[in-house]
Amino acid sequence: MAEKPMVNIQGLNSYYGKGKERKQVLRNVSLTLDPGEVLGIVGESGSGKSTLAKCLLGVVKDTEGTLEVNAFRPQMVFQDPYGSLNPAKSVGWFLEEPLRVLGVKDKKERKAQAIDMLQQVGLGEEHYSRRPSQLSGGQRQRVAIAAALIGGSRLIVLDEPVSALDVTMQAQILQLLVDLKAKFRLSYLFISHDLAVVYQICDRVAVMYQGEIVEQGDVDTIYDNPQHDYTKKLLQASLALEE
Ligand SMILES: Nc1ncnc2c1ncn2[C@@H]1O[C@H](COP(=O)(O)OP(=O)(O)OP(=O)(O)O)[C@@H](O)[C@H]1O
Numbered sequence: 001m002a003e004k005p006m007v008n009i010q011g012l013n014s015y016y017g018k019g020k021e022r023k024q025v026l027r028n029v030s031l032t033l034d035p036g037e038v039l040g041i042v043g044e045s046g047s048g049k050s051t052l053a054k055c056l057l058g059v060v061k062d063t064e065g066t067l068e069v070n071a072f073r074p075q076m077v078f079q080d081p082y083g084s085l086n087p088a089k090s091v092g093w094f095l096e097e098p099l100r101v102l103g104v105k106d107k108k109e110r111k112a113q114a115i116d117m118l119q120q121v122g123l124g125e126e127h128y129s130r131r132p133s134q135l136s137g138g139q140r141q142r143v144a145i146a147a148a149l150i151g152g153s154r155l156i157v158l159d160e161p162v163s164a165l166d167v168t169m170q171a172q173i174l175q176l177l178v179d180l181k182a183k184f185r186l187s188y189l190f191i192s193h194d195l196a197v198v199y200q201i202c203d204r205v206a207v208m209y210q211g212e213i214v215e216q217g218d219v220d221t222i223y224d225n226p227q228h229d230y231t232k233k234l235l236q237a238s239l240a241l242e243e
């Protein structure tokens with residue numbers, strides 16, 4: 001029997017605001033994400049990519065349709081974790097917070113797990129006591145990824161996780177995500193406006209336009225043979241950038 005999808009979204013509508021201000025953002029969105037799979041979400045600014053992520057994580061509550069998430073504590077990684085990393089707290093504090101929430105009471109145990117996770121993301125014990133301001137952008141992103149994983153979450157929503165990084169650092173973080181995915185059998189919903197990055201990491205891609213998914217499928221199929229005009233435009237724009 002096929003495994004149950006980790007995420008099953010069917011006919012999802014979502015809204016912001018109340019009364020006369022209530023505005024629909026997502027329109028009839030349907031997608032599934034299987035265990036171990038990476039689904040890319042691409043589309044222009046304002047098309048509803050982050051809103052879709054927020055629906056999945058239960059942050060946006062005004063929705064209609066089917067929204068099933070069969071995963072333990074799905075987590076989100078943002079473009080620049082600087083905002084979400086409290087500048088007054090150490091990396092160790094930040095990594096141990098999910099463990100405190102989960103009831104790991106033993107201080108030594110928490111620290112051991114935090115240091116192990118730092119190593120999993122390519123950092124070391126020396127980063128444990130650092131503050132966010134004492135890390136590079138790439139290192140902060142590694143900490144954010146470690147914090148997303150440390151509580152046992154296997155579904156990670158990555159919202160433009162490498163967009164704030166230079167090209168070399170992007171490649172390193174993408175490789176880390178690929179390695180971690182294999183090691184922990186993770187599933188990713190990978191939001192990006194960069195089609196080249198999506199091509200590197202995603203199995204499938206869904207193209208969003210004005211709150212709708214206008215097409216989705218295997219990355220190779222969509223990139224070789226885009227059906228929708230908007231997808232064609234996106235691909236042309238991304239090829240033009242490479243030249
Ligand atoms: N909290 C909110 N309240 C009201 N409207 C919102 C809210 N958040 C987003 N929107 C609106 O919903 C639409 C989709 O926004 P969303 O952030 O999902 O787009 P996006 O595809 O992630 O864009 P970007 O690529 O710029 O991050 C936009 O029109 C935006 O203005």
Ligand SMILES: [Mg+2]
Nearest residue numbers: 049050051159
């Ligand atoms: Mg967004």
